Amino acid sequence: MTEEVNQKNEKEAYVKAYAAMVLSRTFDRKIMTAQRQGRVGFYTPTMGQEATQVGASMALNGNDLIYEYYRDVPLMIHRGVPIENIMDQIMGNAEDSAKGRQMPSHFSAKEHNFMSVQSPVATNLPLAVGAAYTLKYRKKEGVVLTTFGEGSTSTPDFHAAMNMAAVFELPVIFLCENNGWAISLPASKQTKAEIWKKAEGYGMPGVRVDGNDFIATYKAMQEAVNHAREGKGPYLVEAVSFRMGPHSTSDDPTKYRSEEVEEGSEKDPIVVAENSLKSLGYLNDSLIEKIKSESVRIVDQKFDEREKVPPPEPETMFQDVYSSMNWIIEEEMREIL
Secondary structure, three states: OHHHHHHHHHHHHHHHHHHHHHHHHHHHHHHHHHHHHHOOOOOOOOOOOHHHHHHHHHOOOOEEEEEEEOOOOOHHOOOOOHHHHHHHHHHOOOOOOOOOOOOOOOOHEEEEOOOOOOOOOOHHHHHHHHHHHHHHOOOOOEEEEEEEEHHHOHHHHHHHHHHHHHHOOOOEEEEEEEOOOEOOHHHHOOOOOOOOHHHHOOOOEEEEEEOHHHHHHHHHHHHHHHHHHHHOOOOEEEEEEOOOOOOOOOOOHHHOOOOOOOOOOOOHHHHHHHHHHHHOOOOHHHHHHHHHHHHHHHHHHHHHHHHHHOOHHHHHHHHHOOOOOHHHHHHHHHHHH
């Protein structure tokens, strides 16, 4: 009976993970198309990295903290952030929690423990370490996950964060989403060492995993999260995938690369997931079609709704500057409005 329950729970978790990957891919296509049509200003696509992020999300609890970077939409979707909230941020409309002040694709979701994204790469890593220090100092439960690309491992912030996390044995997991490219610079030209092996230099465990396989990523992340949760300190996970699209909507990857992992190929993380779940008996063609068609319906409906939301009112630029509006802000507001 216990084995049957475990299998049922696993099936539900794996199908949920697959559905989140499909919804994210559908979202990606929609936003990319909308940007080319002039309906969205900017976006950093996540196509090709869905399995890495969903696998990581599966290993976390609801009270864990996440210091993400700008390519983590699948992670947000799997953890329950409504896609309309993500769209609001990209559009910078009146319903955006940041009131249109953040650059598109610089998300935050306080209710789901996602911290605000910073543009300079790796600057989220020291913040994550600081949060992990707080958890340990206050003897609170939970771990911290911080995500970043392979280019971030060549920055001073990466060194400072890794070193401090190891020295103080903090409950933080460093997830390097190695998609092969730091914008237009291949990983081989920005670091000589294998990224997962850098962990040894700081005195923490490190592992490399196939980031195109959400099950493999999930299992590797489980080990890392359990390690941190048990008070054994930080962990570095390098998930190797491939950025199937451009760095951003302002980038043309055909100018600097020819190797491609095409959508629908055997290396596509969506296809890898379908093959794995079919072999387990958790997925069939009928359910796949249902999940994909429902994703299109949801994304199209939500996009049409959010596109009708007006921009923030001008007076919102004076809000949240201080805890209460002082006379200087009031004077500036009267001059402009």
